[in-house]
Amino acid sequence: MNKIFTLAIIILLTGCSIGGEKKIKIFSIEKPREKLDYSMPTALQLEELKWIIITSENAQEVFAKLEEAGIDPVLFGITDKDYQVLARNFAQIRQKLQETNNLLKEYKKYYEPKDKE
Amino acid sequence: MFGQIKMVMTLVLIAGIAGAGMYVMKLRSDNAILKVNQQKLETAITEQNKVLEQQKQDFTAIMESNKKLNVLINTFKKDLQDLDKRFTKKNRDIGKLAISRTKAIERIVNKGGKNAARCIELASGAEHTEKELKATLKSEINPECPSLANPNFVHYE
Numbered sequence: 001m002n003k004i005f006t007l008a009i010i011i012l013l014t015g016c017s018i019g020g021e022k023k024i025k026i027f028s029i030e031k032p033r034e035k036l037d038y039s040m041p042t043a044l045q046l047e048e049l050k051w052i053i054i055t056s057e058n059a060q061e062v063f064a065k066l067e068e069a070g071i072d073p074v075l076f077g078i079t080d081k082d083y084q085v086l087a088r089n090f091a092q093i094r095q096k097l098q099e100t101n102n103l104l105k106e107y108k109k110y111y112e113p114k115d116k117e
Numbered sequence: 118m119f120g121q122i123k124m125v126m127t128l129v130l131i132a133g134i135a136g137a138g139m140y141v142m143k144l145r146s147d148n149a150i151l152k153v154n155q156q157k158l159e160t161a162i163t164e165q166n167k168v169l170e171q172q173k174q175d176f177t178a179i180m181e182s183n184k185k186l187n188v189l190i191n192t193f194k195k196d197l198q199d200l201d202k203r204f205t206k207k208n209r210d211i212g213k214l215a216i217s218r219t220k221a222i223e224r225i226v227n228k229g230g231k232n233a234a235r236c237i238e239l240a241s242g243a244e245h246t247e248k249e250l251k252a253t254l255k256s257e258i259n260p261e262c263p264s265l266a267n268p269n270f271v272h273y274e
Contacts, residue, residue, distance in 0.1 A: 040242055041241065041242060042242075043238055043239075043241045043242040043243035043244070044237060044238050044241040044243070045238060045243075046234040046237060046238055048231060048234070049230065050227060051223060051226045051227050051230055052223065053215050053219050053222055053223040053226065055215065055216050055219055057216070057219075058219055079212070080210075080211045080212030080215060081212070083211070083226075084204050084211070087200060087204075087229075087233070088197065088200060088201075090233055090237070091196060091197055091200050091233070091261075091262075092197070093237070094233070094236050094237045094240045094262065095193040095196070095197075095240070097237065097240040097241055098189070098193075098239075098240035098265060099186075099189065099190070099193070101240065101241065101242055102185075102186065102189055103186070106182045106185070106186070109178075109182075110175075110178060110179075110182065
């Protein structure tokens, strides 16, 4: 009788702790960041424009031709020096565009290589 | 007396055998732990080697990319110098030329404008045409940006 009583007391006191509490397992899984995967910007398609050279000698002729063609006889002019500046400015804009586009390509190649997809 | 000695000897013998048995068990357990450790170390070394290899590859890729961009920036400088040269070559004055040969200069300016516009299109990512890719002669290239428009053109005098 005493043995049964002792066993009952032990079970009562230890309760669910027999075998120990289950430990919570914390684990981490490395999940790669989602790819941004932007497509490359659409290439520009520029419209053609026509340059007209106007001098003191051909001015009359040029304006007459414009009127004949139904175009307002007005021209927005720049000097020969400013034309050179404009050409340089456009070259610089083009170079910056090319540089940025190249950087973008290099970044894509480095961070989003196609063979690892 | 003899019986007591015999009993003690038997106990010592049993204790010795038990001790030896436990020692062997401990050695086995140590051996198993060492094996696992060895495997873990080998895995770690393989992983480290992989990381090192990847770092090496990344470093090479970065160097290559930097080199490419430097070449590109040097090309830009040359293109700008070439553009300046075209305006000032042999004390050329484009203003005076435009007065004396108005029509011819107008044609040249329009052609140049068209070429420059094409350069901007290409710089923004437009595809090259077959003609642009095949151009190898000065008469075939886009003189505004040969390095960009005509990748197969090799500069010659």
